[in-house]
Amino acid sequence: MVSSVIAFVGLGHMGGPMAANLVKAGHRVIGHDLVPDALEAAVAAGVEAAPSAAAAAADADVVVTMLPAGRHVLALYQEQGLLAAARPGTLFVDCSTIDVADARAAHQATVAAGHRAVDAPVSGGVMGAEAATLTFMVGGDPTAFAQAEPLLTAMGKKAVHCGAAGAGQAAKICNNMILGVSMIAVSEAFVLGESLGLSHQALYDVASTASGQCWALSVNCPVPGPVPGSPANRDYLPGFAAPLMAKDLGLAANAAREGGVDAELGLRAAALYAAFAEGGGAAEDFSGIVRAIRERSGRRPAADTHDRKARKR
Template sequence: MTRSGSNSVMAEDAAAGAEVVFTSLPNGGLVTQVLDSLLDAHPQPRLYIDVSTVSVAEARELASTVRGAGSRFLDAPVSGGIAGAAAGTLAFMVGGVNEDVEEARPLLEVMGKSVTHCGDTGNGQAVKACNNMILAVHQIVLAEAMVLDERLCLEPQAFFDVVSNATGNSWALSVNAPVPGLVEGSPANHDFAPGFAAALMLKDLKLAMQAAEETATGTVLGRIAAEQYADFVDEGHGGQDFSAIINEVRAKR
């Protein structure tokens, strides 16, 4: 099993002799570049598992290329960020042939607590786009609520104790609380060093908006979230954790 880097030559060396190859790269163009290199260097049949976040169309094009070269392909994007990777609690959403998914499952379960077969190739990416659109909206509305309560003179701990045990709870609060001192391991405790960078959230939101346009789906809140993260990144905050959007909310009156 190999997790490939962005350098194609290094990837070729790392993948030599592997029956299963994992790729995890920032965008579909890089995945295509690395897989093309690997298919040329190692033409023997093998299973390729891409855990990057790319568009549905890109995932399906990659699968077609890999299968045309005599190998097999799964798209298996993840949710959970750096903290989930370190703890082995990632959630994998997998698209591809059932037999290939079952072959890959023991490997994925080493890294994650949840492995869900979502159907055909590209469906993993479809779920990932929807999931991260939800997460972005949650993080923004949580930031708005926490700033509102700050201005109403409510202590953040009291807010957390109530909402984390009430109907307003979410991963954005219970794991990624954007105020220091509430959740151990939250990026807010470390000046918003990224568990999941705002620039990556924006990339995923753009993929979700692309899918919404292609399917003529109304995504009012998703589009608002995409616009807010675009502004946040344009202002130079792309390297911060996406939960740092709370500072943008605080800056607005």
């Protein structure tokens, strides 16, 4: 891979490890984050610190952004001068998960400023970012995708060109609607199994090799025991945090409403995760919703040794 100068703006739980993997791949990475601890951690991983996002972009071949919401991306690009600071023809890669309309607006602003752009949201969570096993869903023209692909595969295992501007974001919210609905279904099944006297291991052994098999079960199993690497075995530390799932499902729900799509399960999943993220799940992995389902069911099995309340007694 040809070495590039990459500006990376947004060095949090996802962006920090992604930037570190670009350094490992031999690129010069100049980073900026508003949180001092995040910037310090990135510097320890080989990222050069910049005093501002615009300063990071001034000498870059590629600008990567990983920000919380579309309004942050648009404000950074235009009001805070990121597009103006970059050299003509710079490739902008936005890895944030944002509204499709915002992604298209960011793309239009970038092209109007004389640059190229792709939207490239990710799937795989913090563990995927750290291990460079993320999947990137990319929207933009084929030439821009071809330029971005080597950098994306340095941070992940796969990059899929989904179509024109905004198509990456469209694929992301559809994928996460599937994930959110399936995690709720798996969690409800385990709580039902508990009520019927079925052990977690027995249900897992059946469903993981039968028609109930899915990623939410086999990789991110919401109960401790069957999948040692799942967040359920780490007291539901994220992982993929519940508020992020609530955000993504909210984007999917808005798109469904605007498009007149009868997405009954997607809308219900968005409501359930919004309530969970605003309550006890604010700092938990999204698989922790199994505990909310258990509480609403009036159940708390003795096998759930990872219940914080039980340990505090």
